[in-house]
Amino acid sequence: MPEIYFHVRWPDGVTQRCYSPSTVVEDYFVAGREYELTDFVERSRTALGIAGERVKEKFGFYCTGASDQLAQIERTAAAYAAADGAKVTVESLVNADGSTR
Template structure:
């Protein structure tokens, strides 16, 4: 499966490289886009859920990497749950070979 990374900047300026086992995340995020924290988490949940299922369809088991990445995203997002107007910026979509989309 062609893995991909979504590089994001959290409201406090910290960047995080988020893993996906599938390029499906490119259907849910755009480089340069800003998302409310809750929307970012929901999009991540949907995209990584689909990505994990694609791995299951191909290999017969769910991708634990996708589940672990979602847990990291949810943990990071929890810090901003009470911050009005907090947004996450997608800085880049990066293919496994390092090519930036």
């Protein structure tokens, strides 16, 4: 499956490299776009859920990398939940080989 990484910047400026086992995240995120925190988390849930299911369809098992990444996103987002108007920026979408999309 074509893996992809999406680099995000959290409200405090900290950046994080996130993993998806499928390019389906391209349907939910645009490089350079800013998302409301809750919208970002919901989009992550949907995209990574679909990505995990795609792995299951192809290989017969759900991708733990997708579920682990979602759990990490949810934990990180919880730290910013009290901040009014918190936004997350998707800085880039990068192929597993390092090329940008």
